[in-house]
Amino acid sequence: MTDHEAGATAARESRRISTKEAAELLGVKAETVYAYVSRGQLTSRRGPGGRGSTFDPKEVQALARRNRREPAATSAAHELSVRTRITLIEKDRYYFRGVDAVDLALRHSYEEVAEWLWTGVLRPGIHFTAPPEPAGSARLAVRALPAHCTPTDRLRVATIAAAAADPLRFDLSEEAVVGTxxxxxxxxxxxxxxxRSGHRDGGPLAGRLWARLSGHDxxxxxxxxxxxxxxxxxxxxLAASTLAVRVAxxxxxxxxxxxxxxxxxxxGPLHGAASGLAHRMLMEVLDRGTATPVVAAELRAGRRVPGLGHRLYAGEDPRAEALFGLLEVVPKAGPALAAARDVVATTARHTxxxxxxxxxxxxxxxxCGMQAEAGETIFAVARTAGWxxxxxxxxxxxxxxxxxxxxxxxxRPPQPLPPEPEI
Known part of the structure; x- marks a missing residue:
C-alpha cells in the first residue's frame, strides 16, 4: 500500500464512529446496536488494530431517521403495527388501494383485481397462464400424496414443487415477483x-378452479x-396468514x-378452514329441515356457531353481503340460502x-355440488394474490x-445444570 493509499484509508476510518457514539446517535444501548448489525440494519467494521467495531455515521443517521418515523408500538398496545397501502378496513367496508373492494369484485375478474393489488393498474381481460414445466412438476408432486390429504396440503406441496422448477425464484425485483x-x-x-374427465384448462382462472371443485358443469x-x-x-x-407472509x-x-x-x-380451523365447518353445519340444517337443533348442539358443546361474526365488522361482513346477492340468482342455491338465513335468525335470538x-x-x-373442503381451496387460491x-x-x-x-x-439465570438421568 502506498503512503497516499494508507493516508486515504486512515482518513476514511477517522470518519467512522465507535459503538458508543452509534448508540448515542440512535438513543439505544450498545447491545441494541449489535442487534441492528445481526438483523442486517447496520454494517460494522473492526476498528484500527482489530479492537472494537466502527460504523458509517451516515448509515447510523439514516437508521435513526427511520426509527423516528416508525416508533415502536407501546407496551400497552401489545399490537404489531405495519404500514401498508394495500387494504383499508373502515366503517364496515373495505378498500383495495383506496377503491371499494366489493365494487371491484362485482365489476372485475379475480385476475384483474389481483393485478390492481400488485401494480395499481387494471388490465381488462387479463388471464394468468401456468408454464408447462412448473405445472408438470406440481402435478406430479400432488399426485404422489395420499388421498386423505387436505386442500392446503396439496397447495403447499404444489408451491414447493413449482419453486424447485423455477431457478429464477430468488429475483426479488418488483417486475420479477409480479411475473412469478x-x-x-x-x-x-x-x-x-x-x-371431470376430459377437462381442458383455458379461459378465466375461476373456470379452471371450478373443474377442481365440482363434477358438475x-x-x-x-x-x-x-x-x-x-x-x-x-x-x-393483516390476517394471521398475511402476517406470516410478511415475516418471511x-x-x-x-x-x-x-x-x-x-x-x-x-x-387452522379459525382461518381458512372455517368455511368447511360452516358447510357441514349447513348440510346438517338441510338434512334436518331446521336450524334450531343444529345451533343448539353447537352451543351445548361450547362451540361458536360457524359462519357468524367478525371482529372487524360490527354489522354484516361486506364480503358475505356481496356474495349472498350473487347467490340469489344461482339456480340451485335457494335451499342453502334459506338454511343460512335460518341459522342467522335462530342465533339472533341470543346474540x-x-x-x-x-x-x-x-x-x-x-x-354447487362441492365438498366441504372446497371453501378452503377457494380461500387459499384467492388469498395467494394478496400474499x-x-x-x-x-x-x-x-x-x-x-x-x-x-x-x-x-x-432467572444462573440456574444449575439439570441432573443426569439415572441409568
Missing part, C-alpha cells in the same frame, strides 16, 4: 386434480359467484416460500352476530424488521 405471481397462481390450480351465475368470491377474498389486511418476506424469502408460510397458517364470508362460502359450495401484494410491499422495506422482542418469563 402471474404464473404461480394458475400453477397451483393446475396442480389440483380435475373432477357450471352455469353462468354459479361461475360468476365463484369468480367474485375469489376477488372478494384476495386480501383482508422480511427475511427475504422468495415468493414461493412466502406463500408457503401463509398456507401453513391458513390451515347480535351477523353472517360472515365463511357462511356465504358455505352456501356457494353446498349449492404476493404484501410480499412486494415488504421487499421494499428494510430487511429483518419483523422481529419483535420476546418478554422472557422463565427462571
Amino acid at each position: 405471481a402471474r404464473t404461480m397462481i394458475p400453477t397451483l390450480v393446475a396442480a389440483l386434480p380435475p373432477l 357450471p352455469d353462468e351465475a354459479s361461475l360468476r359467484a365463484l369468480d367474485a368470491a375469489l376477488a372478494l377474498l384476495v386480501d383482508h389486511d 418476506a422480511s427475511a427475504r424469502a422468495h415468493p414461493y416460500a412466502a406463500v408457503s408460510a401463509g398456507l401453513g397458517v391458513l390451515e 347480535g352476530l351477523h353472517a360472515n364470508v365463511d357462511l356465504a362460502l358455505a352456501v356457494l359450495t353446498a349449492s 404476493i401484494a404484501h410480499a412486494l410491499e415488504e421487499y421494499a422495506e428494510r430487511p429483518m424488521r419483523m422481529r419483535p422482542v420476546g418478554q422472557y418469563t422463565g427462571l
